[in-house]
Amino acid sequence: MLQKRNLFLNSLAKLKSWEGFLLFLLAVIFIINSQQTSAYLSVQNQINLFILSIEKIIVVLTMTFLIINAEIDLSAPSIMGLAACLMAWLYTQGVPLPLALAICLLVGVLCGLFNGLWIAYANLSSLVVTLAMLICYRGLARVFLEDKSIGGFPEWFNLLGQKPLIGPFPLAMIVFFVLLVIAVVILQYSGFGRHVFVIGNNAEVARYSGVRVKRVKMLLYVASGFVSALAGLLFAARLGAVRGDTALGFELDIITMVLLGGVSIFGGSGSLFGVFLSILIVLNLRNGMSLANLTGHLQTGVIGALLIFSVLAPNIFAQVRAAFRRRRVAAARDEAC
Amino acid sequence: MKRLLSMTSPERVRELILILLIVLVSLFFSSQIPNYFNARFFNRVSTSVAITAVIAIGQTLVFLTRNFDLSVGSIVGFTAYFVGQQLTRNNDIPPALAVLMAVGIGVVMGAINGVIISYGRVPSIITTIGTLAVYRTLLIEFSDAQTVLTAKLPKWVVDLPRVNIISFGDLDIRLVVGIMLLVVVIFQFVLTYLPFGRRLYAIGSNPEAARNAGFPSQQIVFIAFVLSGALSGLAGFLFLARFGNVTVVAGQGLEFASIAAIVVGGVSNNGGSGTVFGALLGAIMIDLLENSLIRWLAISEFWRDAILGMLILLAVASDKLVLSKLRSIWTRSELQITDETVVEKQEAEHHVAKA
Amino acid sequence: MEKPVIETRHISKRFDMTQALCDVSLDLYPGEVHALVGENGAGKSTLIKILTGIHRPDEGEILLDGKAVQIHNSQDAQALGIAAIYQEPMVFPDLNVAENIFISHQDRGKFVRWGKMYKDAEAVLAKLDVKLNVRSQARGLTLAAQQAVEIAKAISLQARVLIMDEPTASLSAHEVQQLFKLIRSLRSQGVSILFIGHRLEEVFEISDRITVLRDGMKISSKLRSEATTEGVIRDMVGREIKDFFLKGATKRGDLLMSVRNLSKAGVFRGISFDVYGGEVLGFAGLIGSRRTDVCLALFGIEPADSGEIIFEGKPQKIRSPQQALELGITYASEDRRKLGLTMPMSIASNISLPMLPRYMNVLGLIRRHEEIAAAEEFRRRLMIRAESVNVPVERLSGGNQQKVMLSKWLNANPKVLILDEPTRGIDVGAKAEVHHMINDLTDRGLAVILVSSDLPEVLAMSDRILVMREGRQMGIFEKAQATEETIMTAAMGQNHNVAEVAA
Structure with missing residues (x-):
């Protein structure tokens, strides 16, 4: 019995990288899902499961940057909602749609700027500031639409959200992959990305090394605001209608995907590869649950549990490793001093 | 001046300012809304404060230790629904058991949060965003999207919100308000006079020193979450009593309202400072604003959340920028060691003794 | 008993x-x-x-x-x-x-x-x-x-x-x-x-x-x-x-930086000194004498309120570390762990950090091979003991971490290098290496400001020694006048008139 337990712990300890674990998890989900229905593995299904959550995973990209930078933006889904609602309201007020879209993107930038100002320059905790703004921006969105639902946008706008643009891919998916490539290049290969990691590890070291810490944080929040607004507009285009609660509660999925991807909640470490794997896991999991006829609400509960697990598991993992180290040290102790 | 300063503290001054603001806000609305002060309005605000404040007090316990509890809204919803459903099915359940049931569910849910946060070392913000979703899902699965209806509830529950303890002319102090005041008094006592309460402050004030002093920090944080859950459970019961009709979205957003209340009430998000009385003031402030906005025709009632968010931000920012200035007015205490001669004499004795 | x-x-x-x-x-x-x-x-x-x-x-x-x-x-x-x-x-x-x-x-x-x-x-x-x-x-x-x-x-x-x-x-x-x-x-x-x-x-x-x-x-x-x-x-x-290494006599070079009456409310005041190429200016004083704060002001982390800094003949207001870096002033902090190095990151990325734009192409991407080559160069020159420059700094010994930190600041090609307690917490061998290196640098015409609480070290290494006490400058001593006694008396605040000696 004891031996069996040791074997299990040993194999756990060997699984060193989180990404390896994610790959394993993904494979398991793939296998289980494909057993349920043959349609699961079809290209169209795989594209569909992306499309169903495409707006969230676009925001995951900027959220990854922020969490690596040891900050967070809980207000991103509210900015999505605000941009969508404002666009709809402007449209009903007779503003030409292209102009409305541009204004909404600008508002996204302003929201990010506002967040960043308090966090980078007034040194307030990003958790509290963006929590407050999560409420505030959502409130503003409701002010515009009250309890109405607004649709009936021009045909070209709806098609942009729904029709495949290149091959089988609609615009939002192309936007995601373009942003993904840009994000990988910036985070993993550029000087700016290096600064993001250094600040996440230790903002003081960065400041003492001449890094413009405040500017980096500011840029990240502005980017987060802009991308969130963009995602909100794409969401509006896909649904063809907007309500005050558009994108409400998306923070759960977004943060889950980032943290499950191995990004440390304390900042300083993580990779977009891991995050991409976790995006695939969450999407396929949701898809699988839909195939198994589980309701959307139940899926939300599972994602919530997954979020906790994604942080809890590495902690347990680390404790197991520490236990092993202690045993090694105990062995080494026999040497005389 | 010095004596004046020693009689109070920056935190007291802050609470006084808040009381002043509450008065100013109500004066402002009374100038805008005809017949603003009436008994109905008082009851409406006071019963809604009762619910917000009870949750806010639980949130305060958690905040003092530098943590968050975002799952309170879901716990309120779940307990309100669960207890409501049991009462619908069985009208004979005694009131005490119903309350106990609500608190018990809250304790279990709070304990789950506490275990994960305290012993699993998962940051509270992550854990409670997760359980916010999980508990709400439980509610939806459990309810099958049905609604608890007032009509099917036992009579004592339906009548509960209108039970008065005491009346001042037109103004009634309702039972739910009485329960809330009782909770305020109990927890103000816990935080001021019980070693457990003082240790909540200590842990938030300097976690490392708390570890060094050998406090069972994990256990204390765990209990804070259990209590937060229990109070949310109680609030769930009050929620049921107040509204009667409970849907699956019951209590949604109360996590934000409770955080807004205590941040406005001066509970620091860096832990270690804040009072139950402050939390109550904060709850009064936001519920007063909310209920006044609904009656104010000049702007849409949908401004409520936008204003709530800005209020939290302003409270935090002013604490950061103003409270630190306020604190520096209170004189820095320098170390003074008196009566050198005594020490020197002892010193001499010491040497004699050695010789 | x-x-x-x-x-x-x-x-x-x-x-x-x-x-x-x-x-x-x-x-x-x-x-x-x-x-x-x-x-x-x-x-x-x-x-x-x-x-x-x-x-x-x-x-x-x-x-x-x-x-x-x-x-x-x-x-x-x-x-x-x-x-x-x-x-x-x-x-x-x-x-x-x-x-x-x-x-x-x-x-x-x-x-x-x-x-x-x-x-x-x-x-x-x-x-x-x-x-x-x-x-x-x-x-x-x-x-x-x-x-x-x-x-x-x-x-x-x-x-x-x-x-x-x-x-x-x-x-x-x-x-x-x-x-x-x-x-x-x-x-x-x-x-x-x-x-x-x-x-x-x-x-x-x-x-x-x-x-x-x-x-x-x-x-x-x-x-x-x-x-x-x-x-x-x-x-x-x-x-x-x-056994303390004695700094060899170097020829005093050109005047690099003059500081006049530098003050920061409630922290320090009336700090005035000159720094010449090729010399080591020691900063002595007890802990709490605010030497580090003066350095932070020179590096722009906590800028001074008043006073003048004249760098290479031009008056400068140093408001940020970026500005100090551009002028050629670098500051190696006394607190390696909290302020000096990002422990989980590699030797190479720590060394390149202040000068990252140098290794970036027009698109802002890092030219990794150049970054690695520069780090390799320092690993050889300073004899940093590590398998490669891709090793996280946290795995090195204290002495080697200190060398990485020195490399980081030398890589910025400073004219004035401020070293705050560069030998604290490292072993005797590494200490001697650091001392040799300081000597090397001044031979090449760099100016070094050496802040150290290790009095024998300051005495052995410096050409001149500025003594501070509780935010005030107590005097500047030429090597010939500086002994443990004179420095300590100044640092303890006795005998104010020594301040005149240096002027």
Whole structure:
């Protein structure tokens, strides 16, 4: 019995990288899902499961940057909602749609700027500031639409959200992959990305090394605001209608995907590869649950549990490793001093 | 001046300012809304404060230790629904058991949060965003999207919100308000006079020193979450009593309202400072604003959340920028060691003794 | 002969692969101040942690009043009457003085009786001759006052053994004397004190007995009357003091930077000096003399309020580190872990950090091969012992980390290099290497500002020495006039007129 337990712990300890674990998890989900229905593995299904959550995973990209930078933006889904609602309201007020879209993107930038100002320059905790703004921006969105639902946008706008643009891919998916490539290049290969990691590890070291810490944080929040607004507009285009609660509660999925991807909640470490794997896991999991006829609400509960697990598991993992180290040290102790 | 300063503290001054603001806000609305002060309005605000404040007090316990509890809204919803459903099915359940049931569910849910946060070392913000979703899902699965209806509830529950303890002319102090005041008094006592309460402050004030002093920090944080859950459970019961009709979205957003209340009430998000009385003031402030906005025709009632968010931000920012200035007015205490001669004499004795 | 209160017998402790303590036996008598000295890594902190129950010894035992005891955690230590006070006081800023004193007490009943607590706190403080308002929040207390609160807490817990881990490190000279008064009063009340110190003059002033640790072993233990400074230093470093590397005479180059009347409200004022190429300007002074703050002002982290900085003939207002870097001023912080290096990141990315734009192409992407090549160059030149420059810095030894930090700042091609305590906490061999390197740099015409609390080091390495005390400049000494005595008298604030000598 004891031996069996040791074997299990040993194999756990060997699984060193989180990404390896994610790959394993993904494979398991793939296998289980494909057993349920043959349609699961079809290209169209795989594209569909992306499309169903495409707006969230676009925001995951900027959220990854922020969490690596040891900050967070809980207000991103509210900015999505605000941009969508404002666009709809402007449209009903007779503003030409292209102009409305541009204004909404600008508002996204302003929201990010506002967040960043308090966090980078007034040194307030990003958790509290963006929590407050999560409420505030959502409130503003409701002010515009009250309890109405607004649709009936021009045909070209709806098609942009729904029709495949290149091959089988609609615009939002192309936007995601373009942003993904840009994000990988910036985070993993550029000087700016290096600064993001250094600040996440230790903002003081960065400041003492001449890094413009405040500017980096500011840029990240502005980017987060802009991308969130963009995602909100794409969401509006896909649904063809907007309500005050558009994108409400998306923070759960977004943060889950980032943290499950191995990004440390304390900042300083993580990779977009891991995050991409976790995006695939969450999407396929949701898809699988839909195939198994589980309701959307139940899926939300599972994602919530997954979020906790994604942080809890590495902690347990680390404790197991520490236990092993202690045993090694105990062995080494026999040497005389 | 010095004596004046020693009689109070920056935190007291802050609470006084808040009381002043509450008065100013109500004066402002009374100038805008005809017949603003009436008994109905008082009851409406006071019963809604009762619910917000009870949750806010639980949130305060958690905040003092530098943590968050975002799952309170879901716990309120779940307990309100669960207890409501049991009462619908069985009208004979005694009131005490119903309350106990609500608190018990809250304790279990709070304990789950506490275990994960305290012993699993998962940051509270992550854990409670997760359980916010999980508990709400439980509610939806459990309810099958049905609604608890007032009509099917036992009579004592339906009548509960209108039970008065005491009346001042037109103004009634309702039972739910009485329960809330009782909770305020109990927890103000816990935080001021019980070693457990003082240790909540200590842990938030300097976690490392708390570890060094050998406090069972994990256990204390765990209990804070259990209590937060229990109070949310109680609030769930009050929620049921107040509204009667409970849907699956019951209590949604109360996590934000409770955080807004205590941040406005001066509970620091860096832990270690804040009072139950402050939390109550904060709850009064936001519920007063909310209920006044609904009656104010000049702007849409949908401004409520936008204003709530800005209020939290302003409270935090002013604490950061103003409270630190306020604190520096209170004189820095320098170390003074008196009566050198005594020490020197002892010193001499010491040497004699050695010789 | 009195019996010792507490004894450790043959204590050994290993962490991973390093032997932190080896067969250490130590005793402490009632009413004795026993000083424990040693270089960083000598095992002092490990011993304290064993006595306070944070660590368990692998071998050996602890005796209290002659009986073997087990200390599993800090409550055990507290119950046995052992208390510890650290460099950074462990107070609760939001609680008031009285509560800080009594928060750890288990025996004060089920409820907090505030009135009684205030009275008791006043009584405890009175016993120590300390005057403090027991109702004031600990947040507003000075560091020294916070320590006094901690001492009062220990006394109220009936501590018989008080361990003080470098309590004077962040105190001003005046506060140190106040602390010593407190220690003497405790001693006269029969409390035994284990005093861990790093400044020998203080150790000799306060202690009855001095024990030296080196590399986890007890080297010597002598009564103060029998110990000499030289002897203690010899035991600490394991060699004679004159082994210190002496900086060769270099030709003074051009005037690089003039600082005139630099001031920052409440921090320092009236700082004026010149820096020439090819010379080392030493900054001496006790801890709390605000030398680091002057450096931070020169590097733009905490800019000065007034005064002039003239760099290469042009007046400059340095408002940010970026600006300082552009001018050619770099600052290597004394706190490697918190301010110097990003520990989990590689040697190469640490070295390139301040100069990252140099390794970026037009798109802002990092040219990795150039970055690696530059780091490799430093690894060779400074003999950094690591398999490759891709190794995370946290895996290197203290000395090698220090070299990475120097590389990081040398890579910025500075004209004026400010080194804040560059040899603190690194072993003797690495120390000598750092000294050689400073010599090398000045040979190439760089100016070095060397901030060090190690007086012999400053004396040996500097061409001129600026002495500070509590934010004021006490004088600048040419090498010929600088001796341990002249510097110390200036740093302690005696003899103000020496300030005129340099001008």
